[in-house]
Amino acid sequence: MTTPSETVAVQAPEALPVVRTDRLPLLLVPALALLALPFVGSFSTWVTLTFAGLAMGMIIFIIASGLTLVFGLMDVLNFGHGVFITLGAFMATSVLGLMTAWTVSGSLLLNLVAVLAAMLVAMTVAGGVGVAYERLIIRPVYGQPLKQILITMGGMIVGEELIKVIWGPQARPLLLPTAFQGSILMGDAAVEKYRIIAVVLGLLVFAAMAWVLSRTKAGLLIRAGVQDREMVESLGYRIRRLFIGVFIVGSALAGLGGVMWGLYQQSVIPQLGSQVNVLLFIVIIIGGMGSVTGCFIGALLVGLLGNYTGFLAPKVALFSNILLMVIVLLWRPEGLYSLGKK
Amino acid sequence: MSEPLLKLEGVHTHIGAYHILHGVDLQVAQGELTVLLGRNGAGKTTTLRTIMGLWQASQGTIHFEGTDIAARPTPEIAQSGIAYVPENMGIFSDLTVAENFILAARGSRRIEDMDAERLEWVFGLFPAMKRFWQHPAGLLSGGQKQMLAVARAIVEPRKLLLIDEPSKGLAPAIIQNMIVAFRELKRTDTTILLVEQNFNFARQLGDQVAVMDGGRVVHAGTMAALAEDEALQQSLLGLSLAAHQ
Numbered sequence A: 001m002t003t004p005s006e007t008v009a010v011q012a013p014e015a016l017p018v019v020r021t022d023r024l025p026l027l028l029v030p031a032l033a034l035l036a037l038p039f040v041g042s043f044s045t046w047v048t049l050t051f052a053g054l055a056m057g058m059i060i061f062i063i064a065s066g067l068t069l070v071f072g073l074m075d076v077l078n079f080g081h082g083v084f085i086t087l088g089a090f091m092a093t094s095v096l097g098l099m100t101a102w103t104v105s106g107s108l109l110l111n112l113v114a115v116l117a118a119m120l121v122a123m124t125v126a127g128g129v130g131v132a133y134e135r136l137i138i139r140p141v142y143g144q145p146l147k148q149i150l151i152t153m154g155g156m157i158v159g160e161e162l163i164k165v166i167w168g169p170q171a172r173p174l175l176l177p178t179a180f181q182g183s184i185l186m187g188d189a190a191v192e193k194y195r196i197i198a199v200v201l202g203l204l205v206f207a208a209m210a211w212v213l214s215r216t217k218a219g220l221l222i223r224a225g226v227q228d229r230e231m232v233e234s235l236g237y238r239i240r241r242l243f244i245g246v247f248i249v250g251s252a253l254a255g256l257g258g259v260m261w262g263l264y265q266q267s268v269i270p271q272l273g274s275q276v277n278v279l280l281f282i283v284i285i286i287g288g289m290g291s292v293t294g295c296f297i298g299a300l301l302v303g304l305l306g307n308y309t310g311f312l313a314p315k316v317a318l319f320s321n322i323l324l325m326v327i328v329l330l331w332r333p334e335g336l337y338s339l340g341k342k
Numbered sequence B: 001m002s003e004p005l006l007k008l009e010g011v012h013t014h015i016g017a018y019h020i021l022h023g024v025d026l027q028v029a030q031g032e033l034t035v036l037l038g039r040n041g042a043g044k045t046t047t048l049r050t051i052m053g054l055w056q057a058s059q060g061t062i063h064f065e066g067t068d069i070a071a072r073p074t075p076e077i078a079q080s081g082i083a084y085v086p087e088n089m090g091i092f093s094d095l096t097v098a099e100n101f102i103l104a105a106r107g108s109r110r111i112e113d114m115d116a117e118r119l120e121w122v123f124g125l126f127p128a129m130k131r132f133w134q135h136p137a138g139l140l141s142g143g144q145k146q147m148l149a150v151a152r153a154i155v156e157p158r159k160l161l162l163i164d165e166p167s168k169g170l171a172p173a174i175i176q177n178m179i180v181a182f183r184e185l186k187r188t189d190t191t192i193l194l195v196e197q198n199f200n201f202a203r204q205l206g207d208q209v210a211v212m213d214g215g216r217v218v219h220a221g222t223m224a225a226l227a228e229d230e231a232l233q234q235s236l237l238g239l240s241l242a243a244h245q
């Protein structure tokens, strides 16, 4: 028998694998927009619709991003996520109601301060309620999918009723501060200022999230946990803590999304959350459960498609999102970005 | 003999309705490499997972450095100084090799914080890690992934390494590389519990050996004694060394 040499055995030099990032799904958004152009016909109408769709998509992304990570990390399907949207939106009606003097003033600064204050309060309250919600509704049913679905749906209903108790069952106005009203002319297309703001805000949230997920240890742990939470625990990290953190941030972002949604519609109803809920799940299924980038693309697709079909064929608009989901899943059964979850 | 670093006594493990471990007794002495052998389905992986707290022992004790860790949660067990390389390697394929390292190094927030000297030592054992440092771990070959899995376990000093079948599916040259790495690890007095099916691999590294069958340890002794006793090998493992080579 041969004694093994104590040097590393000579091996053929290993080839460097080619780093190939999967960018194909990213092309879907411009592809959909271009596809819609000939159907819409008028270029200026198309620009208006596209901005509306992007703004809507960004808001949906902000709302759904937490939901997809919450599922990715702990396989928790939270059908009560919509509560945080409604809660955020109603908080904003209260905050902006108190600050009417500022919102109707012509000063951009005062307008901005009022909106930021509303967003901050909405996020804080939604995040705070998220802590209690995780404790009381999610934690008792970890690892029990059926109970989870039932109890989180129950949470949605109870939450909505509580909101009605506090703010009343009627729609409440949520008016845009003066400076954010009106449109900008791009060529002969009118684009509402607020939609541009929503797009910018959505991009900022996406960039911040991408930064955290790729540049901080907590972010790396979240991505690792989405893939293999047992291994994260075996390396000595408490995944539960990480999850609670993600849940709180996700709830706060849903609150922020609620404010933005409310300002977009200029009014808020208690059923807002439950109405958006289905859309959220369509988005995260399209994107691939657990993938933030997938969620981003999915949200933009859903936002754009909703606006194009709403204009072209309002009857189709109702199920166009489901159709989109089916097509995406036929192409990629696990969604745009599958995470190779264990 | 002094108290072993790790000591399992009468450990039973149930997975759901299945009773998998039926009273495992196992000792791992400080500074030694103990090989856990046994046919497929003998309960080797289940034993490691039970030590790590990934399955809960339904009965029995698991003493690590004298304290019973049987009821502790996995992160706490890891923090007490046990590193685990699972059978499926547990690579985070979405992350780069560097990012896999940084997560394994609990003490560091960023790559720059990691102990550079130790890092070089790990690179010396597994040069591919340095070469593919910025590559997504999912693109590594099977052998490289296995190396990453072991490298991750030693990126910071740990008191005990639990390693599940590191030779699985590897080409002979890579296995040789792995053996060299383990020899170097042994030189640093690291205590290792190694699950291995490849008796040739196991024989070259093991100080002690325990053989499992049907959810129990059916033989424990020195590797030297087992390596010499072909009749014993035959009866325990159903193979002789001569036939294997």
Ligand SMILES: Nc1ncnc2c1ncn2[C@@H]1O[C@H](COP(=O)(O)OP(=O)(O)OP(=O)(O)O)[C@@H](O)[C@H]1O
Residues within 6 Å of the ligand: B015, B018, B020, B038, B039, B040, B041, B042, B043, B044, B045, B046, B047, B087, B197
């Ligand atoms: N998740 C599980 N659910 C049910 N039974 C399981 C599970 N995991 C393992 N078992 C059973 O437990 C027994 C021991 O499995 P274990 O994986 O510990 O064996 P092993 O010695 O590691 O085998 P191998 O050499 O094939 O890796 C087997 O009979 C297996 O079928």
Ligand SMILES: [Mg+2]
Residues within 6 Å of the ligand: B044, B045, B046, B087, B164
């Ligand atoms: Mg096994």
